Amino acid sequence: xxxxxxxxxxxxxxxxxxxxxxxxxxxxxxxxxxxxxxxxxxxxxxxxxxxxxxxxxxxxxxxxxxxxxxxxxxxxxxxxxxxxxxxxxxxxxxxxxxxxxxxxxxxxxxxxxxxxxxxxxxxxxxxxxxxxxxxxxxxxxxxxxxxxxxxxxxxxxxxxxxxxxxxxxxxxxxxxxxxxxxxxxxxxxxxxxxxxxxxxxxxxxxxxxxxxxxxxxxxxxxxxxxxxxxxxxxxxxxxxxxxxxxxxxxxxxxxxxxxxxxxxxxxxxxxxxxxxxxxxxxxxxxx
Amino acid sequence: xxxxxxxxxxxxxxxxxxxxxxxxxxxxxxxxxxxxxxxxxxxxxxxxxxxxxxxxxxxxxxxxxxxxxxxxxxxxxxxxxxxxxxxxxxxxxxxxxxxxxxxxxxxxxxxxxxxxxxxxxxxxxxxxxxxxxxxxxxxxxxxxxxxxxxxxxxxxxxxxxxxxxxxxxxxxxxxxxxxxxxxxxxxxxxxxxxxxxxxxxxxxxxxxxxxxxxxxxxxxxxxxxxxxxxxxxxxxxxxxxxxxxxxxxxxxxxxxxxxxxxxxxxxxxxxxxxxxxxxxxxxxxxxxxxxxxxxxxxxxxxxxxxxxx
Numbered sequence: 001x002x003x004x005x006x007x008x009x010x011x012x013x014x015x016x017x018x019x020x021x022x023x024x025x026x027x028x029x030x031x032x033x034x035x036x037x038x039x040x041x042x043x044x045x046x047x048x049x050x051x052x053x054x055x056x057x058x059x060x061x062x063x064x065x066x067x068x069x070x071x072x073x074x075x076x077x078x079x080x081x082x083x084x085x086x087x088x089x090x091x092x093x094x095x096x097x098x099x100x101x102x103x104x105x106x107x108x109x110x111x112x113x114x115x116x117x118x119x120x121x122x123x124x125x126x127x128x129x130x131x132x133x134x135x136x137x138x139x140x141x142x143x144x145x146x147x148x149x150x151x152x153x154x155x156x157x158x159x160x161x162x163x164x165x166x167x168x169x170x171x172x173x174x175x176x177x178x179x180x181x182x183x184x185x186x187x188x189x190x191x192x193x194x195x196x197x198x199x200x201x202x203x204x205x206x207x208x209x210x211x212x213x214x215x216x217x218x219x220x221x222x223x224x225x226x227x228x229x230x231x232x233x234x235x236x237x238x239x240x241x242x243x244x245x246x247x248x249x250x251x252x253x254x255x256x257x258x259x260x261x262x263x264x265x266x267x268x269x270x271x272x273x274x275x276x277x278x279x280x281x282x283x284x285x286x287x
Numbered sequence: 288x289x290x291x292x293x294x295x296x297x298x299x300x301x302x303x304x305x306x307x308x309x310x311x312x313x314x315x316x317x318x319x320x321x322x323x324x325x326x327x328x329x330x331x332x333x334x335x336x337x338x339x340x341x342x343x344x345x346x347x348x349x350x351x352x353x354x355x356x357x358x359x360x361x362x363x364x365x366x367x368x369x370x371x372x373x374x375x376x377x378x379x380x381x382x383x384x385x386x387x388x389x390x391x392x393x394x395x396x397x398x399x400x401x402x403x404x405x406x407x408x409x410x411x412x413x414x415x416x417x418x419x420x421x422x423x424x425x426x427x428x429x430x431x432x433x434x435x436x437x438x439x440x441x442x443x444x445x446x447x448x449x450x451x452x453x454x455x456x457x458x459x460x461x462x463x464x465x466x467x468x469x470x471x472x473x474x475x476x477x478x479x480x481x482x483x484x485x486x487x488x489x490x491x492x493x494x495x496x497x498x499x500x501x502x503x504x505x506x507x508x509x510x511x512x513x514x515x516x517x518x519x520x521x522x523x524x525x526x527x528x529x530x531x532x533x534x535x536x537x538x539x540x541x542x543x544x545x546x547x548x549x550x551x552x553x554x555x556x557x558x559x560x561x562x563x564x565x566x567x568x569x570x571x572x573x574x575x576x577x578x579x580x581x582x583x584x585x586x587x588x589x590x591x592x593x594x595x596x
Binding site for chain 1 (some may be wrong): 307311312314315316317318319321322323325326329330331332333334337354370373393396397399401407409410413414416417418419420421422424425426427428429431433434435436438439444450457470475479483527531533534537538541552555556559560565569571572576579580583584590
């Protein structure tokens, strides 16, 4: 009896310690996000105060309003730009990786393995090292400084992951389902469209999440390809707010912009966490 | 058609089957064709073009001239390139073990079945989904010597006596960038390690406990050996990411102070898109590519081992 209670007391003590450590660490991890948000709802003079205040004395949205006045079209235009690039990237990546994943999973044809290795080998070469010729090529066809051109490049960066994941998704669908439909005289396209898409939906969601988050967040390629302020994506726009392109650096407005850019990725992650984690495990661990 | 009726039934079936197969193989090829076209145009051609450009003097406008391997020879005389290599290597060597240690501690902490543990896992992972560019714009404010909250907190708890200029000294600048990147990326490594830890059968620990093994012995003889491949994978991925770093230095330090935090990708960017020496930038890209391909080969090797087990 006695030994049992000391053991239980020890267990409780241990759990309390673990929770205490976890809570402190969670506070450390959340602190940058919380303070960025708090700074964004201060009044503009308070957001620039030296030394800074911890909590806003008054909660206002002036910093957000301020962002709508920068450059032509303000932040709204750049949110639209980023959203356009993200949507085109998501749609393009989904179409290509669904078709390609199906082709690689279910068909036999000459050169299939070579082509599959070719697609996956793009993972070995960092995109950072081919940006110079991409810039030259896109300039030659007037697609640099063009949001659609940027999306085409993003789709290519997403393809190895998308193809790999969709191929695996199609491979888990029992072949009999398809065969009976094909015997009934359905074409491959209608089988894919009418039956299989529903079955590989989890894979489709995962690919879409990654295509969205990666294109929404991407910095270097957008910085290089978008030379006209009107076409800046959100991160490039904000990096110019920070370097003072639109006048004195306004830290409150900058943090308002940071908050705006964080929200979509965080929301998508929180709502679709399961699909996100499946992608992480499928992409990084398996091969 | 007439000959068709004359052949035996089984032969007709065979013929039909091969046409069907031929058709199917053509359909399959058509399905993967768009992807192959994309990869060819936006990856293969640029790849070959990088090599081609690296042999030229290639300004943004005007004549480009073939200069053979001159760009590569110039690399040896480029002091900033050598400095960037040195800086990127130092940065990688410092940040990789730090990310690993922090991730390992976090993974051990959240690898237990207690209420609300999912909540804590989510919070530690959350910064991973934020872009590195965006998180850098957040940290450049946190670290600012006048309006930044970090100085304010450290002053108020008496850790420092006057506001620190975090970005004014080369070593300090690198270290604060490292802190910001650990915050942003450690959740990824944590999840990898957590998945590895959860794959270790609980019975192993139970029988070790029966034999009287303590925490460190279990770590030394069970956890670490069984996590070997996951750890290798986490380290390789982290090394690759660090070697390719750009956003955090472009935004937080601007390469300063005195050009001390210009990473290799940053120096390629400056040469290609600020000075418009694109041929020279391409030559540096080829060097970077070779390093990364070697690292990816290591990664594949690690993963190959993984599938065997």
